[in-house]
Amino acid sequence: MPSRDFSLHGAIDLGARQAAARKQQERRAQGGGTPAGTGAGGAAAEYVVDVTDQTFNAEVVERSQSVPVLVDFWAEWCGPCKQLSPILEKLAAEAAGKWILAKVDIDANPQLGAYMQQMGVRGIPFVAAVVAGQLLPFLNGAAPEAQVRQAIDQLFEALVKEGLLLEAPEPGEPGDTPAVDPVRQQAEDALQRGDLDGAKAAFEQMLASDPRDAGAKQGLAAVELSRRVRDLDPERVLREAAEKPGDVQTQISAADVEIAAGRLEQAFERLLSAVRSSAGDDRDAARRHLLSLFDLLPPDDPRVTKARRSLQSALF
Incomplete structure (x- = not known):
């Protein structure tokens, strides 16, 4: 499988999300839509969404916590895109919610276009799968x-x-469906709404019942990260970090x-460097924050394993 890297691509902007939804509804009401039109007509509408630089995190990353999202990177001038888009829309309608199709116009959303290039992609159409916050080419x-x-x-x-x-369960007798954990469903619903506080409370409740719940631990870590970065200016933060290498916070x-x-x-390497070069409370703060970031990934992820070994070397 491709890389498990994920992206929260900017802060969650609920206002922008709502504005994008209104814009999408207006376009469909006027007979517009995606570059080749919605091949499945109205049936595809609830399974196909247009996303922007501002709404990618809410519409794709957060939504992927509960349902896989296929992201179609396209442009109006791209002929092959107009061949692939209606196929994807038709299959999204047939899937009826098994997965969601998110469409990104790279000309109108330069940050996402640049992010696509950072993944090594040099042409469109390009489709990525996002599952539980993990982006897979x-x-x-x-x-x-x-x-x-x-x-x-x-x-x-x-x-x-x-x-x-x-894995999808095998069909059974009518009414023979597995019970859904109401708290887990509450967390997933909150993430879909962009309600970080509600998701946090639900994940914490799940961990109180089972501290070994890896999914709840990852979900809580992702929510906490989203809460921390949503008001940050990435360029300013990285610039200040370069200017103040000794400032652990x-x-x-x-x-x-x-x-x-x-x-x-x-x-990981930034915080490992902070651990190596600091002492006392600053060193402990860097160590604890690094450990909290490990929770974003499965414990057996090789990058976590490598960073844990490096942390042990730095401490001892």
Whole structure:
């Protein structure tokens, strides 16, 4: 599978999210829509969403905590995009909520376009899958419907195999459905609404019941990170961190900005450097913050394992 790096791509902006939703509704009411139109008509509307630089985190990353999101990077001038888009919209409608299609116009959203290039992608159409906040490169270039359908099926099989997605239960007798944890559902619903306080409370309740709940621990860590970075100016924070290498609190904020942008290893190394170069309370603050960032990833993630070894070396 591709890299498990994830991105919180900026602060959650509920006002921008609501404005984007209104704009999307207006476009559909006027017969507009995505570059090739909504191939599945109104049936696709609730499963296809236009996202922007400002709404990517709320509409894609947070939503991916409860349902996989395929992100279609496109542009009006891109001919192959107009071939692939209606196929994706049709399949999203058929999936009926199994996954959501998010569409990004890279010309109108330069930050997301630049982020796509940072992943090593040099052309469009390009489709990424975001699952539980983890961004996975998926499709590069247009393809026939049968091939796209097969690729999506293979993606879901791989996600289940890697434990990033629960396998769909086998059909049973009518009414024979597994019970849904109401607190977990409460957390997922809060994330979809962009309600970080509500999600935090739900995740904390889950951990109070089971301190070993890895999913709740990751969810809480992601919420806490979102709360810390939503009012930060990334460029200013990183500039100040370069100007004040000995200021541990500034380095902690810079690490948050880096990890929110998907630069996990840089964030880990920044805090490891702070641990090595500081002492007393500052050293302990850097250590504790680094440990809190480990909770964003599965405990067996090789980057966490490597950083833990480096932390032990720095401390002892």
